Structure formats: C-alpha cells, structure tokens
Amino acid sequence: MLDWLIIGGGLHGAHAALKLTAQAGVAPDRLRILDPQPALLARWTQCTKNVEMAFLRSPLVHHIGLGAFDLFEFSRTAKGRPLAAFAAPYDRPGYALFQAHCRELLAQYRLPELHIRSRATGLRQLGERGWRVETPEGGLEARRVLLALGLSDRPAWPDWAQRLKAEGGPVRHVFDADFHTATLRAWRNAVVFGGGITAAQLALALGVRQPGSVTLLTPHPARIHQFDSDPGWLGPKNMRAFEAETSPVARRRMIQEARHRGSIPPDVHRDLRRAVRYGEVKLLEARVAAGSLANDGIYLDLDNGDRVRTDCLLLATGFEGKRPGGAWLDAAVAEWALPTAPCGYPVVSKALRWARGLYVMGPLAELELGPTARNIAGARKAADRLVQVVERCPAKTQVVV
C-alpha cells in the first residue's frame, strides 16, 4: 500500500508530489501520481502552447518549485540565463523560462518515475486503512489519496457551437484534448470566439501567422484586470473575511464575485489594440444569436444584426464550472457520503481533508482556499497545508487522518 496516491499530474499534482517528497519526507517509492497523459504537465503544456503565451499572467514567485525565489534563482543558472525574461508589472516570468524551470524540477526530483499512466475510474474506502483507486488496469491502494483534478478536460462549449460541431462544422475549442494550434491548416476567415486573455492571445498568434484573416469575436467589452482575481486574495487582506464566513453558499458567492472571468491584462490588451490598428486582427463585439452550417463554412448570426462567415471557428470560452472528476467521483461522493456544498464542490477541513485519508487541491479546494485555489498560487497554498498533514502525522505512526 502506498502512503500517497495523487490523482492528476498537472501543475498542482506535480507541485504536491515535489513538496511531499522533497520537503515533508515522504519516501518517493511510497508515492505515485496517476494521470492518463503521456507525461506530467502535459495538459498545461498543450493548453499554453495553443495560445502561444509569451509571459505568465502570474508573478515570479508563483511556480512549482519549493522556495518562493526558486524560479528567480533558476534564471541565473547556466540553463536558465539564456531564457531569463520577466515582464512588468510583478516580474511575470517568460513562458520559456517557466517551462524550463518545470522541466528542471521534474528531472531533478525524478518525478516522471512516480507517474503511473492511467485514469482513476472509481474510489473505494478501505475502512481506516485508506482508499482503493480503481483504474482500467486494476486497483491502487494508498493510505492517503489526493485529488488534484484540474478543469482542463472540460472545455466549455456554448450550445450553438455544440450543435455546429454535431453537424460536422469546422469548429474547435482551443482546449480540446486533440487540438494543437501549430497543426491548424490554412484558413480563409478564422473567427476566435471569446472575451478573455485566451481569446486575445490566440487571435494575436493567428494574426501573426495570417495577418488580416482573423476576427476576434468578443461577447463583451474588454474587462481589463492584471490578474484573474485581486492580489488581496493571496493573503489575509481578503482571505480573513472568506475564512470567517462559515456558509459554503456565501463562500461560493464571494469566489464568483472575486474572479474576473473573461478578463484580459493591460499588456495583452495593448498588443491586441496594436494588432487591430495594423490590420492583423479584426475586432467585433457581439453575441452569437445562432449559428448555421453551409457548404462554404459556418454562418454566425450576431445579436447586432450582422452575419459573419468563417471556415475556421475557434472557441476560447474557458472551462466548464462543474465540479471536476465526472461520473466516477459523483459515484464516490454518493457512496462515501462525502460532504458537498449546494454548488457540488467539496466541503473540506482546513487541512483540505474531505474524508479520512482523502484530500483535495485545485478547483476542488476552492471553498477552503478561495478564488486563487485553481491558480499556481493555490497549488502552493494547498501543498503547504498537505506538508503540515505529514508533519503532524508521519508515516511511521500508521494513523491515517
């Protein structure tokens, strides 16, 4: 039986594995990361490559290493120096530097050796001993299971776009599991639909490739915010009131109000305005009333009365807000009476414990960690709490909490 089984090998799961093994003293041969992707961080890398982002949105101290300034230290090493790039404000790291740092950490701490390439399909409690996680290849038993499921396998599709897809129209979501911007074939009139940073970055990238042939169709005026929630949510300034609130309904409301959905940082907005001025990208602000498929592509009827034709419709509409996991986790919630709020998300302890030996991070920890739970900062907060779980209750005590 393992000490820890982490389900999900994205930035969150990988950071937790690193902290638990390198800081909390969990023996690497007692911990595994379960993820169906061919490599750790694969979905993060695919989603970010697809939008061709140059800099992270988050600051220098948000990364998956151990100490807050690890990424900065890495930028001064022989491997990091050639890639060192930071954007003002907040010294946001260049994407290439961030990725190289991730690769370096995975290699240094040999995390790929802990990766089991499979998918969790069921969860069964083994009395006080721990949990059994079912996979198509058989069961894995662990004293503690950490759910680090991101949202990346649930791109959000508006109804009208789903209908076009079902009819076989040329429409993709930029976060589809099998979508790669780099392999996109030439188009005549591409339309990127979405109002936030992803849509802007994607339109800019395509506009460089085929200037003048890309329309960014945004359903609302630009919502300009540096981050996707106020930095006050990273510390006590905003979190004090959140933690004092005992109602999960009120906490969900606070999260919804705090998150700047569909927002765009000032520098990306500036780039977009410049691309529009130079005719690389066309900008259209309207909602889609209906979409129809014809021989020469997709026609979008807009709520301002206009009609747009496209042979390449790309959605940048983010991820579904539903609780991640899907059917197997829904079944576990019902079978093991795991407490949930009316929004469906876990109600967990301060230690992120959902049940004896069962822990969460990422979006699943949102009602405890607040609006930054799904960001890199949230991974760091969560992992710090998990380290404390181990420190309070090391493996040799054999007590599972």
Ligand SMILES: Cc1cc2nc3c(=O)[nH]c(=O)nc-3n(C[C@H](O)[C@H](O)[C@H](O)COP(=O)(O)OP(=O)(O)OC[C@H]3O[C@@H](n4cnc5c(N)ncnc54)[C@H](O)[C@@H]3O)c2cc1C
């Ligand atoms: C384009 C983009 C840019 C972003 N930029 C930033 C940024 O600059 N700063 C920031 O703080 N945040 C950013 N984010 C938000 C967030 O930090 C990232 O989405 C991050 O990758 C989330 O990590 P994760 O590990 O929670 O999720 P994921 O990367 O989705 O990883 C979850 C993993 O769980 C696995 N999984 C799911 N179900 C199962 C199962 N049943 N069994 C086993 N494994 C399973 C999946 O295969 C996946 O590999 C960005 C997000 C996107 C999409």
